[in-house]
Amino acid sequence: MDPKVLAAMQPYFSDDFYNPSAPYAPAIVVRRAYEAAKDSLGHAIGAKGDEIVMTAGATESVNLAFYSIGGHIVTANVEHHAVLEAAKQFEHTLVAADERGFVSSAAIKAAIQADTRLVSIALANNELGTIQPLRDIAEVVRTEREARLSRGDHTPIYLHSDASQGVGQLDVNVARLGVDLLTLNAAKVYGPKQVGLLWSASHVALKPQVRGGGQERGIRSGTENVAGAVGFAKALELASEHRKYESDRLGTLRDGLESKLVAAFPQAVLSGHRKHRLAGHLHISFPNLDAERVLFALESRGVLVATGSACAANKGTRSHVLTAIGLAAEVADGSLRMTLGHLSNEENMAKAAEYIIEEVGREYTRVQS
Amino acid sequence: MDPKVLAAMQPYFSDDFYNPSAPYAPAIVVRRAYEAAKDSLGHAIGAKGDEIVMTAGATESVNLAFYSIGGHIVTANVEHHAVLEAAKQFEHTLVAADERGFVSSAAIKAAIQADTRLVSIALANNELGTIQPLRDIAEVVRTEREARLSRGDHTPIYLHSDASQGVGQLDVNVARLGVDLLTLNAAKVYGPKQVGLLWSASHVALKPQVRGGGQERGIRSGTENVAGAVGFAKALELASEHRKYESDRLGTLRDGLESKLVAAFPQAVLSGHRKHRLAGHLHISFPNLDAERVLFALESRGVLVATGSACAANKGTRSHVLTAIGLAAEVADGSLRMTLGHLSNEENMAKAAEYIIEEVGREYTRVQS
Numbered sequence: 001m002d003p004k005v006l007a008a009m010q011p012y013f014s015d016d017f018y019n020p021s022a023p024y025a026p027a028i029v030v031r032r033a034y035e036a037a038k039d040s041l042g043h044a045i046g047a048k049g050d051e052i053v054m055t056a057g058a059t060e061s062v063n064l065a066f067y068s069i070g071g072h073i074v075t076a077n078v079e080h081h082a083v084l085e086a087a088k089q090f091e092h093t094l095v096a097a098d099e100r101g102f103v104s105s106a107a108i109k110a111a112i113q114a115d116t117r118l119v120s121i122a123l124a125n126n127e128l129g130t131i132q133p134l135r136d137i138a139e140v141v142r143t144e145r146e147a148r149l150s151r152g153d154h155t156p157i158y159l160h161s162d163a164s165q166g167v168g169q170l171d172v173n174v175a176r177l178g179v180d181l182l183t184l185n186a187a188k189v190y191g192p193k194q195v196g197l198l199w200s201a202s203h204v205a206l207k208p209q210v211r212g213g214g215q216e217r218g219i220r221s222g223t224e225n226v227a228g229a230v231g232f233a234k235a236l237e238l239a240s241e242h243r244k245y246e247s248d249r250l251g252t253l254r255d256g257l258e259s260k261l262v263a264a265f266p267q268a269v270l271s272g273h274r275k276h277r278l279a280g281h282l283h284i285s286f287p288n289l290d291a292e293r294v295l296f297a298l299e300s301r302g303v304l305v306a307t308g309s310a311c312a313a314n315k316g317t318r319s320h321v322l323t324a325i326g327l328a329a330e331v332a333d334g335s336l337r338m339t340l341g342h343l344s345n346e347e348n349m350a351k352a353a354e355y356i357i358e359e360v361g362r363e364y365t366r367v368q369s
Numbered sequence: 370m371d372p373k374v375l376a377a378m379q380p381y382f383s384d385d386f387y388n389p390s391a392p393y394a395p396a397i398v399v400r401r402a403y404e405a406a407k408d409s410l411g412h413a414i415g416a417k418g419d420e421i422v423m424t425a426g427a428t429e430s431v432n433l434a435f436y437s438i439g440g441h442i443v444t445a446n447v448e449h450h451a452v453l454e455a456a457k458q459f460e461h462t463l464v465a466a467d468e469r470g471f472v473s474s475a476a477i478k479a480a481i482q483a484d485t486r487l488v489s490i491a492l493a494n495n496e497l498g499t500i501q502p503l504r505d506i507a508e509v510v511r512t513e514r515e516a517r518l519s520r521g522d523h524t525p526i527y528l529h530s531d532a533s534q535g536v537g538q539l540d541v542n543v544a545r546l547g548v549d550l551l552t553l554n555a556a557k558v559y560g561p562k563q564v565g566l567l568w569s570a571s572h573v574a575l576k577p578q579v580r581g582g583g584q585e586r587g588i589r590s591g592t593e594n595v596a597g598a599v600g601f602a603k604a605l606e607l608a609s610e611h612r613k614y615e616s617d618r619l620g621t622l623r624d625g626l627e628s629k630l631v632a633a634f635p636q637a638v639l640s641g642h643r644k645h646r647l648a649g650h651l652h653i654s655f656p657n658l659d660a661e662r663v664l665f666a667l668e669s670r671g672v673l674v675a676t677g678s679a680c681a682a683n684k685g686t687r688s689h690v691l692t693a694i695g696l697a698a699e700v701a702d703g704s705l706r707m708t709l710g711h712l713s714n715e716e717n718m719a720k721a722a723e724y725i726i727e728e729v730g731r732e733y734t735r736v737q738s
Contacts, residue, residue, distance in 0.1 A: 001382050013370050013561070023661075023675060024668045056425035056563065059581040059591035082581030082590060089580070187592060192382070194425065194563070194594035209578055211458070212428040212451030221451060222428035223556060225563035292392075299393045306392060 001231070002190035002342070008234040009192065012227035020224050021213065034226045037233035041197060044236045045182060046173035053198045053206065053216045054229055058164045058185035061198035062086050062120070064220070065160045065181045068206040071117030076103040077324040078125055083162060084320075087120070099325050100273040101128040105136035112144055112157070119159050123177070124166035127321040127337055128272035129281025131170065134161055138178025158204055164188045164196070168239040169247040169279050180204050184236070186228065190342060191235030195228035250340045251279035253349045257338070258282055260353040265360060269331050271322070280340040285327065289334035289363050297359040303352050306337040370600070371559035371711070377603040378561065381596035389593050390582065403595045406602035410566060413605045414551060415542035422567045422575065422585045423598055427533045427554035430567035431455050431489070433589070434529045434550045437569075437576040440486030445472040446693040447494055452531060453689070456489070468694050469642040470497040474505035481513055481526070488528050492546070493535035496690040496706060497641035498650025500539065503530055507547025527573055533557045533565075537608040538616040538648050549573050553605070555597065559711060560604030564597035619709045620648035622718045626707070627651055629722040634729060638700050640691070649709040654696065658703035658732050666728040672721050675706040 018027035020034050038049035055061045059082040066073065066086040073092040075083055078101050087094075093111040097103045103121055112119070119141055124131045141159045148155055163172050164185035174182050181204060186195035200206055212221030239246075261284055262268055269285040286294075291307040298305055322332040336356070340349070387396035389403050407418035424430045428451040435442065435455040442461040444452055447470050456463075462480040466472045472490055481488070488510055493500045510528045517524055532541045533554035543551050550573060555564035569575055581590030608615075630653055631637055638654040655663075660676040667674055691701040705725070709718070 001386060003383065006382050013375050014372065017370060017556075017562070022673075023664060024673045026668075026673065056429075056594070057591040060425075060579050062581070063579045080581070081583070085580035085583075085590065187386075192596075193386070193592055194597060210429050210432045211454035212431070212449070214450070214454075221454065222426045223562055225425070227561075228563060295392060299395075304391075304393045304395065 001192060002235060002238060004238060005191055005231045005235045009227040009231040012230055016226070020226060021215070030226055034224050034229055037226075037229040040233040041184075041229070041236055042199070044172070044233075044240050045184070045199060046175050047199050050217070051199055051202060053200070053219045054225065055196045055198055055220060056194045056225075057187070057196040058082060058162055058183050059196075061183035061185075061196045062160075062162055064198050064206065064209055065120070065183065065200075066090065066118065067209050068200075069118040069156075069158055069160070069181075069204075071155075072113050072115045073118045073120060074108060074111045074116055075120045078103070078128070078130075078321045079120070079122055080126055080162060081320075083120055083122070091115075097125075097130075097324055101125045101130035101271070101321065101325050102273050102276070103132050103137075105133055105140045108137050109140045109144075112140070114153075115155060116144075116157055117155065119157070121159075121161055122165060123161050123163035123170060123172070124278050125272070125321065126165045127319060128283050128325070129165075129278035130273040131166065131276040131278060133276075134159075134177050134179065141180075142178065166278060167236070169243060169250070171243075174199060174201070186232035186235055189232075189235040189239040191232045192228050195225060195232045197232070246342075247279045249279075250344065253344055253346065254279060254282050254340055257340075257349055257353050257356075258284070261356060261360075264357045265364075269327070271325065271327065271335070280344075282338045282340075284336055284338075285331045286334040286336070286360055286364070287328075287331045288367065289360065290367075291334050291336055294336065294356075294359050294363050297362070298355060301355045301359075303355050305356075306339075307335060370561060371604060371607060373607060374560055374600045374604045378596040378600040381599055385595070389595060390584070399595055403593050403598055406595075406598040409602035410553075410598070410605055411568070413541070413602075413609050414553070414568060415544050416568050419586070420568055420571060422569070422588045423594065424565045424567055424589060425563045425594075426556070426565040427451060427531055427552050428565075430552035430554075430565045431529075431531055433567050433575065433578055434489070434552065434569075435459065435487065436578050437574070438487040438525075438527055438529075438550075440524075441482050441484045442487045442489060443477060443480045443485055444489045447472070447497070447499075447690045448489070448491055449495055449531060450689075452489055452491070460484075466494075466499075466693055470494045470499035470640065470690065470694050471642050471645070472501050472506075474502055474509045477506050478509045478513075481509070483522075484524060485513075485526055486524065488526070490528075490530055491534060492530050492532035492539060492541070493647050494641070494690065495534045496688060497652050497694070498534075498647035499642040500535065500645040500647060502645075503528075503546050503548065511547065535647060536605070538612060538619070540612075543568060543570070555601035555604055558601075558604040558608040560601045561597050564594060564601045566601070615711075616648045618648075619713065622713055622715065623648060623651050623709055626709075626718055626722050626725075627653070630725060630729075633726045634733075638696070640694065640696065640704070649713075651707045651709075653705055653707075654700045655703040655705070655729055655733070656697075656700045657736065658729065659736075660703050660705055663705065663725075663728050663732050666731070667724060670724045670728075672724050674725075675708075676704060 020031035042049040062082045077094045078097040158180035160181035162183040182199040271283040389400035411418040431451045446463045447466040527549035529550035531552040551568040640652040
């Protein structure tokens with residue numbers, strides 16, 4: 001977490017720990033802080049605070065969106081596990097991404113059926129960094145909605161996006177994206193873990209999965225996580241403020257690292273969209289190499305990389321994203337996924353490049369001998 | 370939150386913020402801390418860490434228990450909103466508590482049907498402090514289970530208890546309570562908000578409401594709240610350690626306050642079980658008084674009391690618990706609910722008694738003039 005985020009949260013851990021639903025004045029002060037945090041979150045995405053349901057993270061938000069809308073769902077084979085697993089509860093179509101992990105609006109259009117109620121595409125892919133053409137997809141959804149209405153068919157169709165992965169680097173204004181529902185996660189912007197939100201436009205009716213005291217307009221009961229909301233609001237405010245600068249800075253650092261690695265290993269395979277890619281992401285594969293050995297060698301030198309998505313990594317299975325984009329097994333198994341962030345700078349990125357080149361080189365020598 | 374709890378959580382907000390599912394060593398250290406926290410939580414209730422699903426609080430835990438077991442449910446009319454609202458999703462019977470808010474095992478027995486799959490009774494009532502006869506109820510459930518098995522009927526029947534309210538003052542060993550599922554909430558033991566757990570015995574199958582990366586044995590996906598689990602474990606450890614002492618201390622303070630108030634206002638009505646009541650709870654009603662006016666007067670003098678449960682208080686409706694125990698409207702509307710805790714001591718309780726007597730007296734004078 002950003003120290004500024006933690007500082008913003010601190011008062012709500014102890015001094016201002018009152019239940020926001022309690023009737024006395026100190027609790028009302030806490031309630032106002034909570035509502036102000038939601039307003040601030042709303043402001044960051046061009047929406048109102050009371051259109052937001054606070055959740056325990058992106059996974060819950062996605063599940064709530066799917067549970068609320070149901071029906072036939074269109075999503076893509078490179079989506080996060082939360083989306084794929086939630087989709088399995090309903091009739092659904094998985095659109096195939098191309099070899100860059102890119103999901104075209106034409107493919108979405110082709111997958112929409114007469115009974116499709118929800119299209120769900122992440123703003124950016126969490127493994128490859130590929131940014132999806134959300135506005136084009138929104139246009140497809142809007143056209144379908146209008147076509148239905150013009151023939152008197154009132155079956156709704158909504159667009160949901162999990163924008164957790166792109167939020168620190170991309171514009172997440174809901175009107176400009178053209179979405180009806182949006183998921184965000186605090187931890188992805190240096191906010192607290194297990195804090196997320198689901199925004200939905202006023203024309204979308206959500207259905208509670210967790211019932212009780214009636215918090216969050218009855219959509220998600222439970223005593224509010226005041227510190228979490230305040231921290232998330234601060235984190236998103238900071239991310240929005242530095243978005244342009246940080247995105248440029250990370251892009252420059254990432255491109256530098258990428259050039260050095262490709263120069264050292266011309267056989268390396270870069271994955272993800274060349275142009276529409278998050279500035280902080282680098283996905284590079286070294287064919288015929290055991291990426292896991294490189295990961296451990298780098299780890300002991302202070303360079304933390306991943307080989308697949310964190311969720312898949314523990315299960316000894318190949319990343320479903322790499323399979324979906326058709327990466328050959330001997331390429332996929334040599335993949336390193338790197339994400340740059342606030343703590344990345346010229347100095348430590350130069351070191352990282354040096355160490356990665358040494359360790360990948362050492363591993364190639366070992367394999368060939 | 371207890372300062373010791375916050376101190377235990379601090380490292381996991383920043384330095385050790387890694388996703389516990391990430392493959393590198395610093396993340397594995399975080400995963401171990403998370404698992405150790407779950408083991409510690411398990412230890413506090415006489416169970417194993419891997420029988421616990423971490424949730425965003427008691428409301429989610431209750432909903433997950435009900436969603437998993439379903440079928441006909443037996444619960445009581447004095448239960449928390451989370452239980453009552455979750456029960457509404459299923460066929461259910463509400464057992465009537467007596468005028469003390471006590472739910473007898475005989476009443477539970479009478480309500481069990483051939484298709485009852487779940488009995489859910491809180492360990493202690495959150496408004497009145499009445500402690501329920503959970504072991505007797507467990508015996509009823511066990512007898513029913515054995516009767517079914519003896520006639521070859523394999524319809525399961527389980528006992529769930531939300532022990533959030535009693536955990537700091539009562540024994541919550543799952544074997545001694547005889548429950549199959551147990552809900553706890555961190556905030557009730559000076560731990561963080563939006564952190565809870567659902568324990569279930571190994572013979573109970575839970576069904577995920579939130580799907581995704583497969584965390585919590587696939588029952589509740591989403592990146593783990595490491596700081597939250599560590600804080601909860603520390604809070605429960607402290608609560609268990611001081612339970613006996615704190616319970617005696619609070620009981621003495623509460624009894625002192627109660628005696629003074631009853632002596633000053635002989636017409637006052639005490640609610641809740643005289644004997645089986647949480648040591649820190651006092652529910653007292655001043656007939657024909659507007660409790661809300663007293664609440665505001667006391668608040669300005671630093672004494673924070675409630676008039677109904679926090680969830681109900683904001684809605685301008687009479688507490689469903691007070692209605693359930695048959696308190697007349699003119700008595701219910703003059704109710705003050707007080708809870709003592711770590712910060713209560715002889716000095717501030719003496720002040721509280723003085724201020725309450727003054728303000729209640731002032732209000733009676735105003736009403737009578």
